Amino acid sequence: MVRLVVLIFTFSAFLAGCSAVPEGPDQQRVNVAALPDWQADGSMGSFTEGNHHPAIASLFAKAEIERRKQRWRSAMTYLDQARQIQPRNPAVFYRQAWVSLQMGDRAQARNLLQRGLVFAQSDVAMTERLNQLLAQCQ
Amino acid sequence: MSQRKPAAKKSKSERPSLSGRRKVWLAWMLRLSLVGLALLAGWLVYLDAQVRERFDGNKWALPAKVYARPLLLYPGQLLSASQLEAELSWSDYSARGYADRPGSYTRSGEQWTIFRRAFPFWDGPESARRIELSIRDGRISRLREQGEDVGLVRLEPQYIGGIFPAHNEDRELVRLEDVPPALVAALVVTEDKAFFEHWGISLRGIARAMLANVKAGGFVQGGSTLTQQLVKNFFLSSERTLIRKGQEALMALLLELHYSKEEILQAYLNEVYLGQAGRRAIHGFGLAARFYFGKSVKELDNGEIATLVGLVKGASYYNPRRNPERAKERRDLILGLMADNGIITDGQRIVAQGKPLLTSAAGRAGQREYPAFLELARAQLQRDYRLQDLQSEGLRIFTTLDPWMQNAVEEAAQATLKRLESRSRELKDVLETAAVITSVDGGEVRALLGSRKPEFFGFNRALAAKRAIGSLAKPVVYLAALESGRYHWGSVIDDKPVSVSGPGGQLWQPQNYDHKSHGALPMADALARSLNQATARLGMTVGLGNVAATFKELGLQAEVPPYPSMLLGAISLSPVEVAAMYQTIASQGFVMPLRTIEAVATAKGETLSSYALRGEQVVSPAMMQWLRYGLEQVAERGTARRITQELEGPLAAKTGTSDDQRDAWFAGFDNRHLGVVWVGRDDNQPMPFAGSSAALPIWLDTFRSAGSEPLPPADLLQMVPVNAAGQLVENGCRGTLYPFIRDRVPAAAGQCDPLTEPSSGEKKSWFDWLF
Numbered sequence: 063m064v065r066l067v068v069l070i071f072t073f074s075a076f077l078a079g080c081s082a083v084p085e086g087p088d089q090q091r092v093n094v095a096a097l098p099d100w101q102a103d104g105s106m107g108s109f110t111e112g113n114h115h116p117a118i119a120s121l122f123a124k125a126e127i128e129r130r131k132q133r134w135r136s137a138m139t140y141l142d143q144a145r146q147i148q149p150r151n152p153a154v155f156y157r158q159a160w161v162s163l164q165m166g167d168r169a170q171a172r173n174l175l176q177r178g179l180v181f182a183q184s185d186v187a188m189t190e191r192l193n194q195l196l197a198q199c200q
Numbered sequence: 201m202s203q204r205k206p207a208a209k210k211s212k213s214e215r216p217s218l219s220g221r222r223k224v225w226l227a228w229m230l231r232l233s234l235v236g237l238a239l240l241a242g243w244l245v246y247l248d249a250q251v252r253e254r255f256d257g258n259k260w261a262l263p264a265k266v267y268a269r270p271l272l273l274y275p276g277q278l279l280s281a282s283q284l285e286a287e288l289s290w291s292d293y294s295a296r297g298y299a300d301r302p303g304s305y306t307r308s309g310e311q312w313t314i315f316r317r318a319f320p321f322w323d324g325p326e327s328a329r330r331i332e333l334s335i336r337d338g339r340i341s342r343l344r345e346q347g348e349d350v351g352l353v354r355l356e357p358q359y360i361g362g363i364f365p366a367h368n369e370d371r372e373l374v375r376l377e378d379v380p381p382a383l384v385a386a387l388v389v390t391e392d393k394a395f396f397e398h399w400g401i402s403l404r405g406i407a408r409a410m411l412a413n414v415k416a417g418g419f420v421q422g423g424s425t426l427t428q429q430l431v432k433n434f435f436l437s438s439e440r441t442l443i444r445k446g447q448e449a450l451m452a453l454l455l456e457l458h459y460s461k462e463e464i465l466q467a468y469l470n471e472v473y474l475g476q477a478g479r480r481a482i483h484g485f486g487l488a489a490r491f492y493f494g495k496s497v498k499e500l501d502n503g504e505i506a507t508l509v510g511l512v513k514g515a516s517y518y519n520p521r522r523n524p525e526r527a528k529e530r531r532d533l534i535l536g537l538m539a540d541n542g543i544i545t546d547g548q549r550i551v552a553q554g555k556p557l558l559t560s561a562a563g564r565a566g567q568r569e570y571p572a573f574l575e576l577a578r579a580q581l582q583r584d585y586r587l588q589d590l591q592s593e594g595l596r597i598f599t600t601l602d603p604w605m606q607n608a609v610e611e612a613a614q615a616t617l618k619r620l621e622s623r624s625r626e627l628k629d630v631l632e633t634a635a636v637i638t639s640v641d642g643g644e645v646r647a648l649l650g651s652r653k654p655e656f657f658g659f660n661r662a663l664a665a666k667r668a669i670g671s672l673a674k675p676v677v678y679l680a681a682l683e684s685g686r687y688h689w690g691s692v693i694d695d696k697p698v699s700v701s702g703p704g705g706q707l708w709q710p711q712n713y714d715h716k717s718h719g720a721l722p723m724a725d726a727l728a729r730s731l732n733q734a735t736a737r738l739g740m741t742v743g744l745g746n747v748a749a750t751f752k753e754l755g756l757q758a759e760v761p762p763y764p765s766m767l768l769g770a771i772s773l774s775p776v777e778v779a780a781m782y783q784t785i786a787s788q789g790f791v792m793p794l795r796t797i798e799a800v801a802t803a804k805g806e807t808l809s810s811y812a813l814r815g816e817q818v819v820s821p822a823m824m825q826w827l828r829y830g831l832e833q834v835a836e837r838g839t840a841r842r843i844t845q846e847l848e849g850p851l852a853a854k855t856g857t858s859d860d861q862r863d864a865w866f867a868g869f870d871n872r873h874l875g876v877v878w879v880g881r882d883d884n885q886p887m888p889f890a891g892s893s894a895a896l897p898i899w900l901d902t903f904r905s906a907g908s909e910p911l912p913p914a915d916l917l918q919m920v921p922v923n924a925a926g927q928l929v930e931n932g933c934r935g936t937l938y939p940f941i942r943d944r945v946p947a948a949a950g951q952c953d954p955l956t957e958p959s960s961g962e963k964k965s966w967f968d969w970l971f
Contacts, residue, residue, distance in 0.1 A: 116351030117274035124323075135810060139323050139799065142812035147272065149641030158812065176817045180788060183915065 094187035096153035100160070100195060109137075109157055118144045118151070125157065134165045152178035152188055159195060172199040244450065250435060251454045259434075259467060260371060260483075262594030262803065263364040264581075266574060267357035268601040269644075269798065270321070273333060274352045277340045278907060283604050284312065284335065290358050290564065290603055292494035302328040303495065310334045310341075319356035322598045322799035322807050329353060338907075358603050361569035363578055365591040368479045372486035373594075374497050376466040379485065383497070383505045384465060385543045390509050390534055392426040396461055400427045400452035427452040430468045474508065475515045477567060479657065482515075491567055492520060494560035502544055503552040506534040520559050528557045571657045572634075572650030573601050576776070577796040579663075584809060585800070594803035599796050600644035602637075605873070605906045609635050609647045610654045612901030617652055617879070620894055631887070634661035635877045635898060636779040636794075640869055642813050643783050643792040647902075648776075659882075666772040667863045667880060670891065671730045672856035673751075673769035675785065677739040678727050679827045680750040684742055689724040689829060690922030690938035695734035700764045708764050710736050713857070713890070722926065724938065727830045728838030730855060732768050739767035753818060754784040755791035769856060778867060779876040785827060786852070786869040789819030822941040825914035828852050829939045832911070835868065839892050843868065843900050850911045853899075855891035862886050866895035871909040875899045918942045923950040 096114060099107035109126040110119065121144040128137035138161050145154045155178030162171035175196045182188040271287050273279070288295075288305055293314070296304045302317040311334055318328045331353050334342045343350050362370055376384070388395045394402050402425050409423030424432065431451045436444060455464060473481060474488040482491050485508055489497040493504050500508070510518050510530035520527035532553045539549035560567075577599050581590060589595065613633045621627045637647040650660035659665070681687040695718040700708045710732045712718070717733055726734035739747050744762040751760045751771075757780075760771055773781075776794065784791050792815030799810040831852035834840045840853040853868030864879040864887065879894040881887060887894065920928055921935030927950030929935045934953040940946070 115274070115276065116349070117272070117277075118351075120351035136323060136807070138812050139807075139810040142810075145813060146639070146642060146644070147274065149639070170814065173816050174813070177790060177813075177815070180790075180817060180821045 092151055092153050093185060094191055097156050097188070097191050100191070104198070106160055112153065114153070115148065117147050118154070122157070129161070132164075134161050137161050138165070150181040152182040152192060155181075156192060156195065159199070163198065168199045172196065175199065244454070247447065247451050248454050251451055252458060254435065255455065255459060255467070260470070261365040261369070261592035262373070263362040263370055264590045264593070264595040264597050265359060266361045266363065266577060266597045266599060268360045268599060268603045270354040270357040272352065272354055273331070273340060273343055275340055275343050278338060278909070279335060279340055280338050280907065281335050286607070287355065287358070287604060288314070291356060292490075292560065299330060303499070310336055314355070316353065317356055320596070320801070320805045321354065322596070322801045322810060325805055326354070357598065359567070360599070360601055360603070361571070361574045362480065363590040364480065367481060369481045369483050370487060371470055371484040372490060373470055374484065374486035376462055376469070379469055379497055380500060380505065382502060382538070382543050383485065383500065383509065384469075385541070386505055386509045386534060386538050387512070388426070389537050389541045389543070391429070391512055395426050398425055400456035401425060401449045425452065426468050427455055427464055430464060430471060431455060433471050433473065434467070472512055473515055474511045475519060477562065478569065478655070480569070492559050494564070501552070502535065502538070502548055503531060503555050503557075506531040506538065506552065507557065509534050520557050521562055524557050531557065568655055570601060570606060570648075571655065572660050572662050573599070573606070573645070573648040573796065575650070575660050576645065576648060576663060580796050581800070595808070596801045596803065598798040598801070600646060600798060601796070602646035605637050605902070606647040608906035609637060609649050609898070609902045611905070612898045613649055613652060615901065616894070616897045619897075620889060624888065627887070630881050631879060632661060632882050633877065633879045633898065634665060634775045635875065635902070636662055636775050637873055637875045637902065638779055638783060638794055640786045640872055640874050643787070643794050643815070645794050645796045646873060661878065662775045664774060665878070666774050667878060668769055668858035669771055669773050669778055670769040670856035670858040670863060670865055672778060672854055672865050672867055673767065673771060674727060674730065674735050675827060675831060675854055676750050676754065677735050677742065677747050677767050678723065678830055679823070680742045680747045681723070681738055682826055683750065683823060684746065687723055687738075688922070688938060688940060689722065690926050690936060691723045692720050692926035693723050693726055693734050693738050694720055695726060695731045698733050698736045698740070700740065702763070710768055722936070724830055724833045728833040730834070730839045736764065736767050740764065751781070754781045755818070756781045769858060775876050775878045778865070779874060782867045782869070782874055782876060784819065785824055785831070786874040788821035789817055789824040790815045791818045822916040825916050826939060826941055828911070828914060829917065840866070840868065840896060842892070842896060846900060847903060847908045848910045851908070852911060855896060857890040860886040861888065861890060864889050864891045864894035866891050866899045868899055870903060871911050873903070875902060914939065916942055918945055920945055923953070925950060
């Protein structure tokens with residue numbers, strides 16, 4: 063019985079410890095809701111759409127401001143900072159690819175989307191959305 | 201025949217009179233004076249043009265300043281207290297009881313308050329910010345500013361070096377209004393008390409200096425005004441001739457004619473030479489304040505002001521680090537002058553003179569340079585920028601260098617080489633090393649070591665030392681085998697003697713490290729144990745051409761000759777080339793150039809270039825995960841098992857040792873970083889070490905101190921039982937589990953030897969254990 067008490071106590075302490083520290087952005091998985099709406103005419107919803115880690119959300123917000131001003135290089139700078147924080151987030155690659163397309167760099171857009179597909183793997187909806195944009199890069 | 205007439209003598213009356221001669225003489229003098237005046241006027245016009253041209257335009261060739269990556273702070277980020285403390289100290293932050301000014305911080309247990317300085321980042325300037333954060337279990341648990349949660353804050357990046365013009369002059373430009381008035385006043389009373397009264401030269405000063413020099417019987421005192429000193433440093437050479445002295449005086453007059461005292465003072469404050477840091481000449485009070493005291497010129501106290509002003513007379517002689525007693529004496533003298541002239545009170549003088557002379561460490565991270573990394577960064581910059589612009593336009597270069605990782609690899613290399621060399625007297629100071637650390641997913645170069653002396657500008661082994669890579673080539677052979685479709689990790693291959701005749705009739709007969717043959721064994725074991733004979737046989741079966749093509753596929757640009765010895769690494773590559781190749785494996789098949797530059801901005805903050813990820817997915821991620829399994833076995837139970845004994849796995853790695861142990865290599869990656877380490881001798885002589893004993897410890901120590909994260913599960917693979925003959929068998933059959941690419945698992949072909957169920961009652965459940 064003593065063992066049970068010890069185990070319950072240790073388990074509770076473990077849970078309490080875990081709950082205090084937020085998980086790193088590298089541990090978060092994203093789904094298709096993290097991608098902004100995209101229309102076949104090329105228009106894109108806001109880069110800030112979807113739920114993101116606070117660091118990524120803050121960089122997406124800055125990228126969105128630049129996107130509205132059509133300052134593509136600046137937008138790409140913020141998105142690449144987001145990529146360095148979450149290097150396997152397909153939602154970042156999706157936005158970077160779209161900006162590359164606006165810059166007229168189809169090959170780069172294609173490469174970035176293919177990279178996004180590597181990390182979308184089992185997410186069918188995400189893969190479909192990435193492929194839709196990939197079709198525009200051909 | 202002609203007759204010579206005797207020369208007729210002039211009569212006395214014909215000779216010019218004295219007054220006539222004087223007139224002629226005067227006329228000549230007048231003419232000469234006119235010519236002299238005309239020449240002087242011409243010279244003046246020339247000097248005037250020189251003065252105005254130089255003073256109106258860009259006064260200085262400003263070297264590009266190179267910065268490390270900024271430290272990112274965000275909730276959930278992996279960050280130890282020791283890393284944060286070190287990075288703050290390298291950026292010259294001071295620990296205080298209360299973080300009340302930019303550049304200070306306070307820590308109370310897990311809670312930190314940091315007053316970040318304003319900084320012009322490449323994507324825009326950011327003002328000073330006072331942030332609070334908590335670090336728990338090695339991660340940032342909370343980040344706040346003025347009571348509100350914030351998502352991301354960057355600390356300003358650390359200076360890591362410059363791209364200097366010919367004389368290696370460096371300076372940090374300051375405006376007069378940013379310089380403490382006490383500094384300006386102290387400089388004036390010390391160097392040129394009549395500065396605000398004279399027109400560039402001071403006759404009284406010259407007379408005083410001459411008197412002093414005559415009394416001393418030699419040159420002990422100069423009569424130069426601040427303006428003359430500026431002219432001397434700015435326009436002229438250091439030779440001491442009368443003509444040069446005259447030129448200096450004329451130019452000083454011209455300078456005063458065209459420019460205000462304030463403009464001249466500001467130029468002086470930025471021009472004056474105040475010390476030397478290796479190859480770098482420290483000019484101006486802005487950089488001197490940073491270099492000697494680790495603070496901006498605005499932040500200097502009275503004692504520090506006096507110390508810097510004291511350096512004007514002799515930067516080397518009064519160097520506070522090398523000659524502290526002399527520097528203190530000079531400081532105290534200047535503090536006395538400051539008090540005598542009402543710049544500070546007597547009380548302030550007593551307080552300042554009572555303080556010891558404290559300077560920050562000369563070789564500290566924030567002021568030292570990182571030559572190996574700078575060389576690679578400079579080479580990459582020169583694809584887009586002219587060297588001349590990099591040396592003179594004051595560009596600001598933002599790079600990928602991670603000072604924490606760099607520090608870890610430098611310390612690991614120092615400690616390991618010292619340990620290795622302690623084993624034999626003959627080895628003392630002969631071992632050399634090089635290392636490259638990159639981020640796994642983006643190819644950003646995070647640390648680069650080109651020598652065991654990391655601050656030495658010299659042969660950069662990380663870039664230029666081409667050495668045989670030994671067994672680091674083996675994963676390429678196994679990848680070629682996996683890609684052929686004929687092999688999997690459970691395939692049985694033979695480790696027995698090999699003999700291949702070369703084109704010249706010579707025989708290639710590789711031996712294993714232990715000089716034994718190990719017979720039939722699974723392919724995974726052959727890689728884990730780094731068996732040469734098994735690998736050579738496998739490579740010959742797969743085909744030399746296929747293996748050479750696989751090197752290319754992984755992004756290797758160097759030529760790989762299709763000789764059998766290539767299978768065991770008889771290819772000479774630099775550590776950076778090896779890193780680029782392993783990068784493709786670590787990144788799951790994305791070939792990308794290793795990158796050092798994030799962005800380039802002008803001195804005024806305008807972004808000229810920014811660089812994002814570029815690359816191409818050339819190998820399927822599933823194939824790379826399959827190969828990674830083999831490398832994980834090396835780290836788990838093979839020649840690199842020491843790393844998983846000390847760090848949490850899975851990790852992927854490969855050891856490498858070239859013929860006769862001339863080169864020791866190690867390449868390995870965790871979830872975030874790839875590291876390639878080389879150890880060897882510059883004279884290419886053998887060493888009594890292998891990759892696992894010389895290069896592995898550097899990698900291990902680096903990843904231990906910088907932080908390591910295990911690799912994620914290979915989600916594109918599926919474990920399938922394989923029997924002892926290397927054939928796949930059905931689940932439930934006896935065999936060893938090996939991974940296969942999930943959607944390409946071949947049909948089971950082996951005979952099934954069913955597993956027997958454990959009899960019930962043999963095992964207790966966890967519930968039984970509790971009671």
